[in-house]
Amino acid sequence: MKIRLLATTLVMLALLLALSVGGASAQTSQFSLIVGPSQAYLKILPGNKATHTITLENSGNQTLEVTPKILDFITDGKTGIPVLLGKTEFAYLDMTDSLFRPISLAPKTKAQLTLSFSVPPGAKNKEYPLSILFTTEKLHSSLADNRDNPSPVSGSVVSNLVVLVSDDSVASKKIALKDLAAPKFIDSFGQIEFAPVVQNEGYAATIASGSASINDFRGKKLAEFPLYPDSILGFSSRELRSYTAADLTPRLFNYNPPFLIGPYKVVVEIDNSTETQQEITTEYTTVIALPFSLLGAAGLGIATYFVYTKILKKITL
Numbered sequence: 001m002k003i004r005l006l007a008t009t010l011v012m013l014a015l016l017l018a019l020s021v022g023g024a025s026a027q028t029s030q031f032s033l034i035v036g037p038s039q040a041y042l043k044i045l046p047g048n049k050a051t052h053t054i055t056l057e058n059s060g061n062q063t064l065e066v067t068p069k070i071l072d073f074i075t076d077g078k079t080g081i082p083v084l085l086g087k088t089e090f091a092y093l094d095m096t097d098s099l100f101r102p103i104s105l106a107p108k109t110k111a112q113l114t115l116s117f118s119v120p121p122g123a124k125n126k127e128y129p130l131s132i133l134f135t136t137e138k139l140h141s142s143l144a145d146n147r148d149n150p151s152p153v154s155g156s157v158v159s160n161l162v163v164l165v166s167d168d169s170v171a172s173k174k175i176a177l178k179d180l181a182a183p184k185f186i187d188s189f190g191q192i193e194f195a196p197v198v199q200n201e202g203y204a205a206t207i208a209s210g211s212a213s214i215n216d217f218r219g220k221k222l223a224e225f226p227l228y229p230d231s232i233l234g235f236s237s238r239e240l241r242s243y244t245a246a247d248l249t250p251r252l253f254n255y256n257p258p259f260l261i262g263p264y265k266v267v268v269e270i271d272n273s274t275e276t277q278q279e280i281t282t283e284y285t286t287v288i289a290l291p292f293s294l295l296g297a298a299g300l301g302i303a304t305y306f307v308y309t310k311i312l313k314k315i316t317l
Contacts, residue, residue: 032060033105033136035159041205043164044092047121053114054132054159058105063139066103068113073131073160078197078239080230082131082160090128092119092165104139119165127204127234128163162233164204171204173272177283178237182266188291191256196240196268196283200232207231208240209271210280214255217263223255227270240268260289 034057044050058064072089073082094116103111113132135156164171175198182194192214200206212225225242228250232238241250267284 033057033064033066033134033155033157034059035134035157037159039160039162041162041164042117043166044117044119046119046123046165046167048119050117050119051114052117052161053112055110055112056103056105056134057110058107061107063107064105065137065139066105066111067135067137068100068103069133069135070099071131071133073129075129075233075236075238077237080232080238082129082158084131084133084158088130090130090163092117092123092128092163093130094118115161117163123165125166125168125171125203126164128165129233130161130163132159132161134158162205166204168204170275171206172202173206173274174201175199175206175208175232175270175272176201176281177268177270180266180268180283180285182285182287184286184288185292186260186287186289187293188260188289189293190260190289191254192260192264192266192287192289193252193254194266195252197237198232198240198270199237200234203234205231205233208238210269212240212242212253212266212268215265215267217265219265222257222264225253261291263288 036055036057040052042050042052056066070088070090070093072085072087074085075081076083096116099113099115103113105111115132133156177196178199179197180194181196182192186192194212196212198208207229208227208231209229210227212227213221214223215221228241228243230238230241230250240253242253243250264287265284266287267282270281270283272279272281
């Protein structure tokens with residue numbers, strides 16, 4: 001039991017680190033609203049209750065009126081960027097009038113919005129990506145201000161919350177390669193680039209792990225790329241990225257030597273291991289490098305020679 005609890009904690013921490021990017025904010029020259037956390041991950045067991053608190057801070061010099069709204073979101077299928085939907089179908093949020101009541105924030109003050117969840121026993125294991133949209137409007141502080149600025153300044157900021165309803169200690173990891181996205185042929189003076197897209201076939205978010213490599217026709221490994229630990233929401237797809245030990249910034253997969261010739265094997269290995277079973281999913285494709293630019297230049301040279309000799313013969317006649 002302790003091992004399962006520890007594994008669950010580690011997975012949740014990894015997901016939170018992968019999802020979280022700091023406090024979200026909406027800023028103009030006249031006001032600034034900071035919302036935190038900008039992203040969070042919450043697991044609730046069926047038959048239990050939970051809460052999630054969002055902090056709002058007005059760091060500007062104008063009084064703000066902030067109106068919250070709960071929406072579902074999906075990811076764009078490539079970068080993981082949330083795409084807001086027009087409503088929510090999440091049934092386990094305690095809807096109260098105070099949840100949607102506008103919040104007045106004086107300059108340099110903070111407020112909190114607490115979401116309460118009640119999940120009934122026997123609820124289906126499922127992940128619910130939610131966006132709490134805060135629409136912000138600057139309130140006029142005086143009649144003169146109202147006269148000088150008849151149109152209120154407004155903006156919006158989002159705090160994303162992924163709620164996992166599950167009675168599993170650790171959800172199974174099921175990442176499948178959807179498209180390796182590598183070219184079949186490239187020029188010898190070009191580079192091998194690929195952008196693998198994976199599909200999370202499980203119901204819960206998971207972290208991408210594994211590696212990609214490029215081998216020559218003899219099987220010699222020429223380049224290896226560790227997979228960046230991006231978070232992939234349940235039943236969604238995402239384009240994989242890499243990183244280097246010297247630079248943890250996400251980067252694309254590319255191999256750019258001075259010259260390439262012949263077949264090269266692009267291999268992607270995805271780690272789907274659990275605490276009880278090791279499983280590596282491997283996919284590969286072959287990329288063939290040929291000197292198309294040299295062949296094109298040679299062909300152009302030959303064609304130019306024949307045209308030149310033909311014109312020369314006509315002139316001499």
